[in-house]
Amino acid sequence: METECTAEKASSSCGFVALLLTLGTTSLMNGSLFPQFDAIFMFARDISVTFSAATLLGLGLAAYRAPRLLRERAIIAVAVACLIGGGALLSLGLGFSAPAPLVAGASLAAIGRSVATISVSLYLARLEMHATAVIIAAAYTVQLAARPASSLLPPWVGTALFLAFPLAAIALTARGARLYFDMAHDRPSPSDIAVTRPASFLAPFSALFVCLFLFQVAFGFALRFGEVAGTPRMSFLSAIPLALVALYVICSRRRFPADGLVQLSALAVMAGFLLATQPLLAADSGAADVALLNAGNGLFIMAAQMALITIAARNPLGAITTVAWGNGVSALGSLTGAAAGMLANSAAASMPTLRAAIPAVLLLVFAAYVTIGLKRFTFAGVIDGIDPVLVGATASTENGADAGEGTGTGAETEAGATPMPAARTPEEAFAARCKAIASEFSLTPREAEVFAMLARGRDRAYIEEALVVSRNTVKAHVKHVYAKLGIHSHQELLDLVEG
Numbered sequence: 001m002e003t004e005c006t007a008e009k010a011s012s013s014c015g016f017v018a019l020l021l022t023l024g025t026t027s028l029m030n031g032s033l034f035p036q037f038d039a040i041f042m043f044a045r046d047i048s049v050t051f052s053a054a055t056l057l058g059l060g061l062a063a064y065r066a067p068r069l070l071r072e073r074a075i076i077a078v079a080v081a082c083l084i085g086g087g088a089l090l091s092l093g094l095g096f097s098a099p100a101p102l103v104a105g106a107s108l109a110a111i112g113r114s115v116a117t118i119s120v121s122l123y124l125a126r127l128e129m130h131a132t133a134v135i136i137a138a139a140y141t142v143q144l145a146a147r148p149a150s151s152l153l154p155p156w157v158g159t160a161l162f163l164a165f166p167l168a169a170i171a172l173t174a175r176g177a178r179l180y181f182d183m184a185h186d187r188p189s190p191s192d193i194a195v196t197r198p199a200s201f202l203a204p205f206s207a208l209f210v211c212l213f214l215f216q217v218a219f220g221f222a223l224r225f226g227e228v229a230g231t232p233r234m235s236f237l238s239a240i241p242l243a244l245v246a247l248y249v250i251c252s253r254r255r256f257p258a259d260g261l262v263q264l265s266a267l268a269v270m271a272g273f274l275l276a277t278q279p280l281l282a283a284d285s286g287a288a289d290v291a292l293l294n295a296g297n298g299l300f301i302m303a304a305q306m307a308l309i310t311i312a313a314r315n316p317l318g319a320i321t322t323v324a325w326g327n328g329v330s331a332l333g334s335l336t337g338a339a340a341g342m343l344a345n346s347a348a349a350s351m352p353t354l355r356a357a358i359p360a361v362l363l364l365v366f367a368a369y370v371t372i373g374l375k376r377f378t379f380a381g382v383i384d385g386i387d388p389v390l391v392g393a394t395a396s397t398e399n400g401a402d403a404g405e406g407t408g409t410g411a412e413t414e415a416g417a418t419p420m421p422a423a424r425t426p427e428e429a430f431a432a433r434c435k436a437i438a439s440e441f442s443l444t445p446r447e448a449e450v451f452a453m454l455a456r457g458r459d460r461a462y463i464e465e466a467l468v469v470s471r472n473t474v475k476a477h478v479k480h481v482y483a484k485l486g487i488h489s490h491q492e493l494l495d496l497v498e499g
Contacts, residue, residue, distance in 0.1 A: 010126035010176045016135045018120045021169040023143035025113055025162055030223055030232055031150030032158025037106070041099035048106035049335050055114040056328030063320035064190045064201070070320070072181035076174050079115035080167065082108040087163040094159065109163060114327070116166035121305070121323035122177035125312040132309055133256040137246035140302045144294065145239035151232075180312075180319045188459055190318045195460035195475045198482070199387040199489035201318045204325065207377040208307060211262075212326055213333040214369055215300040218269045220337020221362060222293035225276060225344050238294040241268070242302065256310075258303040258379035265303070266370045268296030273363035277356045301330070307379045317389050387489035430455075433497055441484045450477040454490070455497045 037044040062069055086108030093102025124132045150158065184190075194201045202208060223232045245261065272292030308326045312319035340358060347354035434455055438448035446467070453463050463474050487493055 010123055012127060012131045012135060014172045014176075015120075015124050015127055015132070016139060018123060018169045018172040019135055019139040020142060021165040021172075022113075022117055022120050023139055024146075025116070025165040025169075027143060027147040027150045028153075028158050028162040028165070031147060031234070032153050032155065033106075033162050035151070036094055036155055036159075037102065040093065040097045040102055044099070044103045044106050046335060046338065047103055048110040049331055049338075051107040052110035052114050053328050053331035053335065055111045056118070056324050056331060059114070059118065060321045060324030060328055063184060063324060064318075067181075067184035067187075067189050067320070070181055070185065072174070072178045075115055075181075076119075076170060079112040079170060083112035083163055083167050086110075086112060090159065090163070094155075109166075112170075113166045116169045117327050118320065118324050119173045119177045120169050121309055121327070122180045122312065122319055123173035125309045125316075125319055125323075126176055126179065129256075129310060129313065130253060133249050133306055134246075136302055136306050136309075137242070137249040140298055140305075141239055141242040141246045144242055144298050145236050147238075148234040148236055151234070180316055183316050184320055187317060188461070190321055192460045193317065193389060195471065196454055196458070196463065196478055197387055197389065197490040198478065199385060200315055200389050202311065202322060202325075202382070202386070206382070207374070208304070208379070208382050209326060209329045211300075211374070211377070212304050212329045213336075214366065215265065215269065215297055215304070216330045216333025217337035217340070217362070218272070218293055218366065219297035219301075220334035220339075221341045221344075221359070222272065222290050222297065222337070223334070224338045224341025225359070226290070227341070227345065233290045234294070235288075235291040237291045238298060241295045242298050245299065245302065255380075256303075256306050258307055261299045261303040262374075262379065265296045265300035266366075266374075268292045268299065270363060270367055270370070272296060273359045273366065276359035277363065303379060304330075307383055310383050311386055314383065314386050315388050385488065387491055430497075433499065437485075437496060443481065443484060447477055447481050447484070450474070451481050451485075451493075454478065454481065454493055 034045040059070070059075075086105045089101040089105030090109060091105070092098065093100070093105055124135065127135070153161075190201050226233055241264065245257075249256065269292070272289045272295075275289035275292065304326070308323050312322045315322075340362060344355055344358040347358065431452070434452040435448070437443075438451055443451055449467065450463060453466065458466075460471065460474055463469075464471060467474075469477075482488065482493075485493065485496060487496065
């Protein structure tokens, strides 16, 4: 008999537990597991995070370009095998202080953890959005408050939990997340759909992903800067701002305050970098700077994860790409920030001025991006700007009728019938409307053909074949049509035609 957590209907309680498990895995990794690596091979931690980022970005790219290659059962099986096999090698490497099995085990475990992260995010995307907001706010608050305890666990306990948590998260969410793999497998790839509907999917270097990268640089820096014996400085005070946000989300039915959290996050991160440049202000060498950096990162990552999951729910065909790419970019940011933190640590021993200079440079770069790069960026704008793709629609029926090819005149009359001279068929009226819009906005003849096909819901492959042109040519025509019409989504195009 299936339990509530393994049933195909998503459960809020299972979503909360699964997210808490994946977040706990990260805490155990940084607070318990990675400090053990330094005495054996200090670069093992960076190699494992690189494998995690590569796995996430690779799955995101595959889901965007060739989703038919992604078999959910096979991916889950590989993830479980990586966690079990990686755990065995990891134990061997730690037990015998052997770098080779240590690196291999950590890298395999990283692959399994990455799949667990995607599975949990897809599972949460199936829930009602307010329930997801409560889960995210509560889970991140608990994780940040409990993170200092991860460094107090016996090493073998921390390692065992690090391997068990993602396995449990996969067990709780894999079946519920399968819907998105099945959906993507039987339909055109997002890269094909994006040719004719560019607003339906986030670009790889969209402002959202750039934000994720930069804020994770701050997190990676906070992890390594001033660490003691390989263990990050941590403070439970970091969780206080998150707890207040969680309380607000639980008590309010309003939209998740993502943009407000980004602003608060930016202030906390910049204050943290400022304290890092002035160690004497950091309360007796305490962790005030790190507390601010971690609080800022926690606030931002809550908002970012909510945005990624909301976008995934809004456009299920791009769900895997969105959550995988977003988390992969975050991992790359952590790597970059960790490298800056290590550089600052090594500089402090020989040249104290550099210890203050590095966070000062990061503060300047971060402040410049927040004030200039994010001037017109809002999470709400990114989410609302996604043009949903109807999962059940086909190219020929998306607009309610198969309207023929190109800008042709459409329906034929029955043999021997005499059409009414003053009446027009729906197709003729539709073609006339498209022709009038093309003339009004000065579309070229070829652009008018592309416009009419877009209005009929034709996809990239259909247009490419009908006009005998390349994929890039179709993409260029679509871009020109959107620009001349002054629209940004396929829905706006339909609204214009339906006038």
